[in-house]
Amino acid sequence: MYQGVNASEGIGIGTVMVAVDPDLSFEPHAVEDVEAEKARYQAALDVFCAKTEAQAEHMKTAVGEAEAEIMAGHVVLAQDPGMTDAIMGAIAGGTCAEQALQDTSTMFENMFLSMDDEMFRLRAADIADIRTGILAELLGVQVVDLSVLPENTIVVVHDLTPSMTATIDKANVAGIVTETGGRTSHSAIIARALEIPAVLSVANSCSALRNGMTAVVDGSKGVVLAEPDEATLAEYAAAAEAFAAEKAALEAFRGKESVTADGIKKIVACNIGSPNDVTNALEHDAEAIGLFRSEFLFMDATELPSEEEQFQAYRKVATALKGAPVIIRTLDVGGDKEIPYLDMEKEENPFMGFRAVRYCLENADQYKVQLRALLRAGAFGDVKIMVPLVTCVEEVRAVKALVEECKAELEAEGLKYDENIEVGVMMETPAASLIADKLAEEADFFSIGTNDLIGYTMCADRGNDHISNLYQVYYPSVLRSIKNIIESGVRAGIMVGMCGEAAADPLLEPLLISFGLEEFSMSAPSILRARKTISQWTKAECDELAEKALACSTAAEVKELLEANAR
Ligand code: PEP
Numbered sequence: 001m002y003q004g005v006n007a008s009e010g011i012g013i014g015t016v017m018v019a020v021d022p023d024l025s026f027e028p029h030a031v032e033d034v035e036a037e038k039a040r041y042q043a044a045l046d047v048f049c050a051k052t053e054a055q056a057e058h059m060k061t062a063v064g065e066a067e068a069e070i071m072a073g074h075v076v077l078a079q080d081p082g083m084t085d086a087i088m089g090a091i092a093g094g095t096c097a098e099q100a101l102q103d104t105s106t107m108f109e110n111m112f113l114s115m116d117d118e119m120f121r122l123r124a125a126d127i128a129d130i131r132t133g134i135l136a137e138l139l140g141v142q143v144v145d146l147s148v149l150p151e152n153t154i155v156v157v158h159d160l161t162p163s164m165t166a167t168i169d170k171a172n173v174a175g176i177v178t179e180t181g182g183r184t185s186h187s188a189i190i191a192r193a194l195e196i197p198a199v200l201s202v203a204n205s206c207s208a209l210r211n212g213m214t215a216v217v218d219g220s221k222g223v224v225l226a227e228p229d230e231a232t233l234a235e236y237a238a239a240a241e242a243f244a245a246e247k248a249a250l251e252a253f254r255g256k257e258s259v260t261a262d263g264i265k266k267i268v269a270c271n272i273g274s275p276n277d278v279t280n281a282l283e284h285d286a287e288a289i290g291l292f293r294s295e296f297l298f299m300d301a302t303e304l305p306s307e308e309e310q311f312q313a314y315r316k317v318a319t320a321l322k323g324a325p326v327i328i329r330t331l332d333v334g335g336d337k338e339i340p341y342l343d344m345e346k347e348e349n350p351f352m353g354f355r356a357v358r359y360c361l362e363n364a365d366q367y368k369v370q371l372r373a374l375l376r377a378g379a380f381g382d383v384k385i386m387v388p389l390v391t392c393v394e395e396v397r398a399v400k401a402l403v404e405e406c407k408a409e410l411e412a413e414g415l416k417y418d419e420n421i422e423v424g425v426m427m428e429t430p431a432a433s434l435i436a437d438k439l440a441e442e443a444d445f446f447s448i449g450t451n452d453l454i455g456y457t458m459c460a461d462r463g464n465d466h467i468s469n470l471y472q473v474y475y476p477s478v479l480r481s482i483k484n485i486i487e488s489g490v491r492a493g494i495m496v497g498m499c500g501e502a503a504a505d506p507l508l509e510p511l512l513i514s515f516g517l518e519e520f521s522m523s524a525p526s527i528l529r530a531r532k533t534i535s536q537w538t539k540a541e542c543d544e545l546a547e548k549a550l551a552c553s554t555a556a557e558v559k560e561l562l563e564a565n566a567r
C-alpha cells in the first residue's frame, strides 16, 4: 500500500500504465550557420505554440476554462521575450538550439524554484513542461500521448502536466497517480476538475508500479494499492460502485431548493478563487458564491491589480450570479498566502503576524482601491464585502469607516455603486468567536472560516502532519465555538454562513442545521451532496443529535456518534 496526497476523491480500479518521459537526450553540437540555427529554434517554438494553442482550445470544452487558461499561459511563457532573447543570444554565441533552450529554461526554472511563494514555484513546473515540448519538436520526438488509452487505465506519471491533460482520454482513465504535487498543484486542480480519482506525491511510483499491474486508487483517502488480493479488490469494487451510484443519485437534487426535511430553507453556495471558476460553480448548481478568495487575483499578478481590473473581475462574478449573493473576501494576504511584490517583511510567526485586515488597515490607500472596486461591482449584482481575520470590533468599525469614505468619493465622482453594500465578518479566530455577540452588532453577516478557526482554536497548524489528530472540527472546543458564533448571529438577526471545508462535511451538517446555519459554502463538486444531506434531516432530529454531540468529552466520541447517525 502506498500513501500519498488525496487530491481528487473517488475510487479507481484498473491497469497501470506508467507514462515515462520521452528520451530527450541530445549531443550538443557546434553551430556553423547561426541564422539557420535561430530559424530552427523559431520554427520549433512556432510549432510548439500552435499545438499548445490548439490543446488549450480543446481543453476549454473537454476540461474547463480555468484549465485551458493554464495551458494558454504556456504560450505566453514560451514566447516570453526575456527567455527567447537569452536563447537567441546563446545561439548567436555558437551554442546549439537544444543546449541554449536547456540552459536558459533551467536558469528560469531555478529562479522560480527559489521563490518562497507556492504560486511562483508552480511556474517552475510550467517552464519544465515548455522545455519538454520545444525540445521534443527540435529532436522530432513524440511526447507522452494520453489521448488513446485502453479502458480503465491507471495513469502513473512523474507529474501530471497541463499539456498531458489537454489530450487525456478522460473516459478511459480510472485513476491518476503522480510522484509530485500537493493539493493546490496544477495536477490536483486538473484532476478535480476532471473528477478523476487521484493520489499525488506517491514517492517512486513510476518505478514501484509497473505496466500491466492491477491497482486501486483511493483518491478520497490518498491510498494506492498494487496487485490487491481478490477480497480487497472486491471490497474496493463495491466501494467504487457505491461512490458512482451515490454520485448518479445526487443528480436528483440538481435544480432543487436546499431545504431540510421539515422545510427550512438553506443556501448551498460555492467557494471560488477566480472569476473563471464561476462557470464550474454554476454547472454544479451553486445558489450563491459564499467565498471569493480575492487574494488569488493579487497572487496571479505581478503588481497590484488596479481598481478597474478588480472591478471587472468582481463585476463578472456579480453579473454571472444574476442577483444571487456573492461574498467577496478582501485581501487575505500573509500566513500561507504570500504576494512577493508587496515586499512584506519575513516574520517569525506569520500566521499570527501582520496579515489580512491588519495589513489592509495599515495600507488604507491600497485597501480603498479594493473597496471602491467592490462598491462599484455592487451596482451589478448582490456583492457583499467580507473582512478576514477579524479579532476585535475596532477592525470592523475601521473597515466600515473606509467603506463610507469610498462611497463619498464615488458619489462625488458620479460613479455607480451600491450604497447599501453589506459588510460582513469572517469568523475564523477564537477572539472573534468569544465576542460574537458584539461583532454581530457591527456586521451585516458572518461567515465561519473553519479552516483557520480549527487551527487557531486547537493551536494546530493545518499543514502539519504530526499534529493532524488535533486539527479536527470534532473537538468539543471547536464545536462550542461554532455553536456560539452561529447562535450569536441568529440572535442578532444576521445571516450566518460557513465557508471553511467543514461546511461540506456530511457528518457535521446536522449539527450546523441545529445551531441555525443558513449558508453552506464549499467547493463545486460537494454542492449536490450537501443539498442531499440537508434534505435528510428535520430540525428536531438535528437538535437531538446536537445535544448528544455537545455532551461528548472527546473528538473521538463526537465523531463516533456522528458516524453512527450518518445518513
Ligand atoms: C477558512 O479559514 O476557513 C477559509 C475559508 O479561508 P482560507 O482557507 O482561505 O484561509
Ligand code: MG
Binding pocket: 428, 449, 451, 452
Ligand atoms: Mg482563513
